[in-house]
Amino acid sequence: MRIAIDTNVLIGVLTRPSGSGARLLGAWRRGHLDIVSSEATLREAEVVLSSAWLSRLTTPRKVEELLGELRARTVRVRARPISDIRLKDEGDLRLVEAAVAGDASYLVTSDRELLRQRGYGRVEFVTPTELLRALSNPSVSSNEDRGADLALANEPRPNVGVPEVRTGHGRTNIDRGSVHGGRSSLRFD
16 A cells, blocks of 8 residues: 655654554565655655754754654656645645656544545545554455554554544544545544
8 A cells, every 4th residue: 555644744743653654664574565655755855854943852963863864765757736725835736746657544642633635536535643543443354454454453553533623712623533435524523
């Protein structure tokens, strides 16, 4: 299975080595997932992960190791421009373009704007935790995802509840566990 991974998830990999993003990267490192990238998405990762503020949370060596792995092992694609999706961040648009060009099943992100879009074409936008949940549920995953299912089933699971979005009027729980035809649907409780 192919995925595209947002830079915000890579930050989580570096700052929370036992988190959901790190578990997904572990499955990638073991060959159970493919990550697609483009020159634009790799450039964004290099710029963001090399920023001064992040150097206070991780070491330059860990950043360089991760960037080296991404440069060497991701499936590189030539993304074509997409004009029928509106996103505030150009980097997010480049990520969607790479996901589509690479025939990714999922774009993994923590970005609220992308998650509100839910997906584009055949690419579903999910959080790392949502993808781990979907892959660990055999009734949800397709046959092509079985290898990743088995690899992730043995991964340590962090204690993570239902993701929450803070609004100006308290909290709204988002349950993206209802899956229809391989795609999750948002439900606000």
